[in-house]
Amino acid sequence: MSHPLKVIIAGAGIGGLTAAVVLRHIGCEVEVYEQAPTLRTAGSGLSVMSNAVAALSSIGVNLNLEHFGAPVKCVEIRNIKDQLIRELPIPEVSSSNGFDSVCISRKALQEALLKQLDKNIIHVGAKVTQITESDEGVSVHFADGRETQGDLLIGADGFYSFVRDYVRGNQPIREADYICWLAITRYQHPQITPGYVAHYWGEGKRIGLIDIGGGEIYWWGTANMPTEQATHWQGSHRDILSYYEGWPDIVSDIISQTPSEDIISVAAQDRPFSSLWGKGRVTLLGDAAHPMLTTLGQGAGMAIEDAAVLGHMLKQQADPVAALRRYEEIRIPRAEMFVDISYTQSELEQQATPSSCQEREDALRFEPAENLRENFEQLLKFPVNELGVISK
Ligand SMILES: Cc1cc2nc3c(=O)[nH]c(=O)nc-3n(C[C@H](O)[C@H](O)[C@H](O)COP(=O)(O)OP(=O)(O)OC[C@H]3O[C@@H](n4cnc5c(N)ncnc54)[C@H](O)[C@@H]3O)c2cc1C
Numbered sequence: 001m002s003h004p005l006k007v008i009i010a011g012a013g014i015g016g017l018t019a020a021v022v023l024r025h026i027g028c029e030v031e032v033y034e035q036a037p038t039l040r041t042a043g044s045g046l047s048v049m050s051n052a053v054a055a056l057s058s059i060g061v062n063l064n065l066e067h068f069g070a071p072v073k074c075v076e077i078r079n080i081k082d083q084l085i086r087e088l089p090i091p092e093v094s095s096s097n098g099f100d101s102v103c104i105s106r107k108a109l110q111e112a113l114l115k116q117l118d119k120n121i122i123h124v125g126a127k128v129t130q131i132t133e134s135d136e137g138v139s140v141h142f143a144d145g146r147e148t149q150g151d152l153l154i155g156a157d158g159f160y161s162f163v164r165d166y167v168r169g170n171q172p173i174r175e176a177d178y179i180c181w182l183a184i185t186r187y188q189h190p191q192i193t194p195g196y197v198a199h200y201w202g203e204g205k206r207i208g209l210i211d212i213g214g215g216e217i218y219w220w221g222t223a224n225m226p227t228e229q230a231t232h233w234q235g236s237h238r239d240i241l242s243y244y245e246g247w248p249d250i251v252s253d254i255i256s257q258t259p260s261e262d263i264i265s266v267a268a269q270d271r272p273f274s275s276l277w278g279k280g281r282v283t284l285l286g287d288a289a290h291p292m293l294t295t296l297g298q299g300a301g302m303a304i305e306d307a308a309v310l311g312h313m314l315k316q317q318a319d320p321v322a323a324l325r326r327y328e329e330i331r332i333p334r335a336e337m338f339v340d341i342s343y344t345q346s347e348l349e350q351q352a353t354p355s356s357c358q359e360r361e362d363a364l365r366f367e368p369a370e371n372l373r374e375n376f377e378q379l380l381k382f383p384v385n386e387l388g389v390i391s392k
Helices: 014-024 050-056 091-097 104-116 163-170 229-232 235-243 249-256 298-318 320-347 355-364 369-380
Strands: 004-010 029-033 043-048 076-077 085-088 103-104 130-131 139-142 145-151 152-155 174-186 196-201 205-212 215-222 263-269 282-284
Touching: 004 014, 004 139, 004 235, 014 104, 014 298, 029 145, 043 091, 043 104, 043 298, 050 091, 050 298, 050 369, 076 091, 076 215, 085 355, 085 369, 091 369, 104 320, 130 163, 139 152, 139 320, 152 163, 152 320, 163 282, 174 229, 196 355, 205 249, 205 355, 215 249, 229 263, 235 249, 263 320
Parallel strands: 004 029, 004 152, 076 196, 152 282
Antiparallel strands: 043 103, 076 085, 130 139, 139 145, 174 215, 174 263, 196 205, 205 215
């Protein structure tokens, strides 16, 4: 092709923006279309694990995330008596990959991505409502009557993806019957040292406390409840506190100090995995392709890996449509593994009876160190060798 490949990206979330950074980096012409009237800056925190940072590095992109968030130094799993169940080898495995895992606010991650992009390529208030393909290219129509053409369309339009419906029809939602509360707050406590992460496991409830740098702590809590109640949650932080009565003081302290209006709630949900990600000149990326429960903290990380692999394939293959199919072929097994592990781990972590919680605690406490390390290596190691490229 004599002209640069023109790629249209639907959605300016973490997945869409990362794809834009990677595809611009390899010389594509890129247009990003976001349905919201402005780029969303609110939101909570995220972990961008070592595998995602390695994926970007493999294609020559470095977001310098350590300057935007907090590199992970210690990850503890504790019970509600405040006893340490196990320290997880995430910092060591990340370092052995050559890349820290970083905890960061969504806002800061978005800033890090936008820093790499010319803002003129991002079009807001543009909701994709129609897709038409021909031998020459793909046309995308928007709710306000706008239209654009390109060589390829990447559906990075999230959990309720229009592009996914175009590719594979409507997919069922799998409700997990628990709520997630999320907040970022300024908070200091001697337990929370730089790069500290603690997950507290209770009966049908959990809390995570995460340093994201700059004096800010990202905390999330979960509690089993019917999806209907979780979806329409209207409670205050006092109501949330009532779920954690008798838990370590740090838990009630941080919740009490967070204004109600700063706490977001979402019902936990994913979709059963599907291996149909694309057709013709269209493919999917991020939550549009593989929405997963949050247990592994890898939803955004998988979107970032997708973007890197897509970049490698478009660089390697002369035929862009063949590159999309090769991208899907490479990504599907690993994405499916993450969706499945997130689901089974979520069931384990939301166990609600004293006996099953004790079993869960014992299983983690007595897991041989080498097994634990191998499990994390499988998750945190970006499989760059499978791409036929030399790691940078
Ligand atoms: C409670 C919770 C905690 C999480 N914690 C972590 C974590 O610690 N680590 C981690 O890696 N991941 C985490 N995740 C997952 C992570 O947030 C998502 O996997 C990730 O943000 C997905 O990014 P995305 O770009 O694919 O989708 P989204 O962020 O949903 O972006 C999709 C974008 O597309 C736009 N859009 C939708 N439809 C259209 C349309 N028709 N036309 C144009 N634009 C459209 C949307 O407005 C949106 O901006 C968490 C998720 C939740 C819910």
